[in-house]
Amino acid sequence: MSAGRDAMSMPPPLPVPTHLAPTPGRGRLQLKDISIAYGEGAARRTVVERFDLDVEPGEFVCVLGPSGCGKSTVLNAVAGFVPAARGLLEVDGETIQGPGADRGMVFQQATLFPWKSVLENVAFGPLMSTGSTSTAEQRARTFLSLVGLAAFEKHYPSELSGGMQQRVGIARALANYPRVLLMDEPFGALDAQTRAMMQEALLNIWAEFRTTVLFITHDIEEAIFLGDRVVVMSANPGRIVADIRVDIPRPRTPEVQFSETFLAIKRECFAHIRSETLKAFAHQQNATALS
Amino acid sequence: MTAVETASERAQRAARPKLLPARLRAALPRTRLLTTLTAASLFALWWLAAHYAWVNPLFLPSPKAVWDAFVRTATVGYQGSLLHEHLIASLYRVLAGYALACLVGIPLGIVMGLSRDVKAVFDPVIEFYRPLPPLALYTLIVMWLGIGDASKVAILFLAALPPLTISSMHAAASVDPRYVKAAKSLGANSRQLFRHVFLPACMPGICTGMRISLGFTYTVLVAAEIVAATAGLGWMIWDASKFLLGDIVIMGLFVLAFTGMALDFLIRLAERALTPWRFR
Numbered sequence: 001m002s003a004g005r006d007a008m009s010m011p012p013p014l015p016v017p018t019h020l021a022p023t024p025g026r027g028r029l030q031l032k033d034i035s036i037a038y039g040e041g042a043a044r045r046t047v048v049e050r051f052d053l054d055v056e057p058g059e060f061v062c063v064l065g066p067s068g069c070g071k072s073t074v075l076n077a078v079a080g081f082v083p084a085a086r087g088l089l090e091v092d093g094e095t096i097q098g099p100g101a102d103r104g105m106v107f108q109q110a111t112l113f114p115w116k117s118v119l120e121n122v123a124f125g126p127l128m129s130t131g132s133t134s135t136a137e138q139r140a141r142t143f144l145s146l147v148g149l150a151a152f153e154k155h156y157p158s159e160l161s162g163g164m165q166q167r168v169g170i171a172r173a174l175a176n177y178p179r180v181l182l183m184d185e186p187f188g189a190l191d192a193q194t195r196a197m198m199q200e201a202l203l204n205i206w207a208e209f210r211t212t213v214l215f216i217t218h219d220i221e222e223a224i225f226l227g228d229r230v231v232v233m234s235a236n237p238g239r240i241v242a243d244i245r246v247d248i249p250r251p252r253t254p255e256v257q258f259s260e261t262f263l264a265i266k267r268e269c270f271a272h273i274r275s276e277t278l279k280a281f282a283h284q285q286n287a288t289a290l291s
Numbered sequence: 292m293t294a295v296e297t298a299s300e301r302a303q304r305a306a307r308p309k310l311l312p313a314r315l316r317a318a319l320p321r322t323r324l325l326t327t328l329t330a331a332s333l334f335a336l337w338w339l340a341a342h343y344a345w346v347n348p349l350f351l352p353s354p355k356a357v358w359d360a361f362v363r364t365a366t367v368g369y370q371g372s373l374l375h376e377h378l379i380a381s382l383y384r385v386l387a388g389y390a391l392a393c394l395v396g397i398p399l400g401i402v403m404g405l406s407r408d409v410k411a412v413f414d415p416v417i418e419f420y421r422p423l424p425p426l427a428l429y430t431l432i433v434m435w436l437g438i439g440d441a442s443k444v445a446i447l448f449l450a451a452l453p454p455l456t457i458s459s460m461h462a463a464a465s466v467d468p469r470y471v472k473a474a475k476s477l478g479a480n481s482r483q484l485f486r487h488v489f490l491p492a493c494m495p496g497i498c499t500g501m502r503i504s505l506g507f508t509y510t511v512l513v514a515a516e517i518v519a520a521t522a523g524l525g526w527m528i529w530d531a532s533k534f535l536l537g538d539i540v541i542m543g544l545f546v547l548a549f550t551g552m553a554l555d556f557l558i559r560l561a562e563r564a565l566t567p568w569r570f571r
């Protein structure tokens with residue numbers, strides 16, 4: 001039922017509401033030479049090493065890479081949940097020191113608060129910063145209409161389909177006017193049809209709310225369809241091995257997947273991912289053989 | 292009676308064979324009907340047993356005698372107190388002890404769930420006295436506080452505390468870390484995190500503890516009143532049994548049972564009010 005309901009409540013392309021547009025030039029993300037390790041003492045293992053990434057304000061960057069290469073780790077470092085052992089993490093020149101409302105997060109499972117209604121979930125961020133329920137709910141309504149779910153504001157999250165929950169999750173993150181939106185395989189748990197709908201919905205939302213996006217995925221086509229750039233990571237250590245510009249004009253429709261440009265980029269990504277995955281596999285087998 | 296019915300349960304119920312005509316079925320849902328039948332059969336059995344004197348009426352008075360005892364106690368009283376005065380005496384004790392235990396036990400449990408140090412301090416105390424039969428503990432408390440209300444409120448407080456504390460502790464310790472992460476990345480400070488995430492996330496577990504605790508406290512109440520009191524439902528039953536007043540004893544048991552059911556009903560209402568999202 002999720003796909004059907006989502007299709008019915010897809011947000012129509014709206015005129016750009018100017019009050020939603022973030023300050024231009026805001027949201028530059030810079031990661032310089034960062035290394036991240038987990039564990040202490042003998043168990044200490046460096047997961048990400050000498051990682052560099054520069055994201056322009058308002059740019060949509062997708063990160064691809066074999067499982068376990070450290071994609072979530074990098075995202076969590078930007079979110080402020082994982083400290084970097086070395087290197088520089090900056091948003092608009094300000095060093096990242098911990099989690100904060102200027103970086104919105106959308107998780108694989110929509111982690112909506114089950115005890116709050118849809119409206120209260122989206123109002124959560126504004127309520128934390130302003131302390132005023134009415135201001136927060138007013139802002140939440142704006143963002144709920146942006147994701148096409150204004151009619152569901154009184155529902156509890158458990159009453160929504162997976163795709164609708166994810167849209168509420170996006171609205172909740174955006175309601176804070178974040179400089180950067182961090183998305184960790186947000187559509188990974190959805191079925192194929194809902195997933196395709198959500199990709200289009202996300203592009204529609206992003207067309208109106210042009211914030212910087214760092215988007216992690218396993219899905220090559222998703223990465224190319226959504227991103228201005230696709231970066232491919234290697235495993236052991238996690239590092240960027242390819243940085244590919246996606247020169248497909250916007251607005252994009254699902255048909256762009258059959259264009260020459262798209263296929264060429266797809267071929268390139270595929271080759272990188274395959275060789276990185278093979279390397280990661282060999283590494284894992286060596287590790288098991290040694291232990 | 293489960294408050295929430297899942298779709299599969301509803302489907303199962305719909306698939307069951309239908310034994311009654313549609314109009315009767317609509318008026319009396321199947322389970323309700325069975326419950327009513329059980330109650331009616333037991334009552335009929337009682338009436339027959341009393342009517343044909345299968346049992347000495349001193350031990351098993353007739354329904355009519357019990358009803359008369361009810362009316363008499365409610366209007367004239369038993370041993371100087373009217374029925375509602377006995378009831379209020381009992382309810383006062385149980386609610387005072389229980390409310391105090393909630394005020395202390397729930398915050399204590401939450402803090403114990405969040406801090407290993409606090410847990411290390413209080414856990415041994417609770418785990419030591421929890422397995423003691425409340426009446427064994429009561430003997431000591433009566434020595435200290437006498438047989439008045441203070442000792443009863445104290446023992447009821449002690450009886451109510453462990454289920455509340457332990458369930459609050461588990462609830463606080465098992466809050467899903469993903470909610471915490473989401474709230475932090477939305478800009479919640481630690482005070483807001485507690486109020487908007489920890490507290491509601493713990494609420495279902497706390498409610499379960501509140502219900503278990505109230506039921507247990509209520510049974511301890513009756514036992515405590517039997518040991519030492521001058522009024523109260525438990526005491527009334529105990530006193531009447533010494534004079535072989537079967538009608539008063541059975542009437543008292545009915546009042547106790549219905550009061551207990553009413554308390555459980557109220558706590559379910561409270562649960563609905565405190566965690567409305569679970570009843571949608």
Ligand SMILES: Nc1ncnc2c1ncn2[C@@H]1O[C@H](COP(=O)(O)OP(=O)(O)OP(=O)(O)O)[C@@H](O)[C@H]1O
Nearest residue numbers: 038039047065066067068069070071072073074218
């Ligand atoms: N909290 C942690 N403590 C220790 N090791 C961790 C922790 N989180 C992740 N790791 C390890 O770090 C490596 C990278 O993990 P990460 O979750 O960043 O990978 P990923 O690229 O997101 O993988 P996937 O595509 O499967 O989500 C993995 O080998 C993982 O085992």
Ligand SMILES: [Mg+2]
Nearest residue numbers: 071072073184
């Ligand atoms: Mg991951």
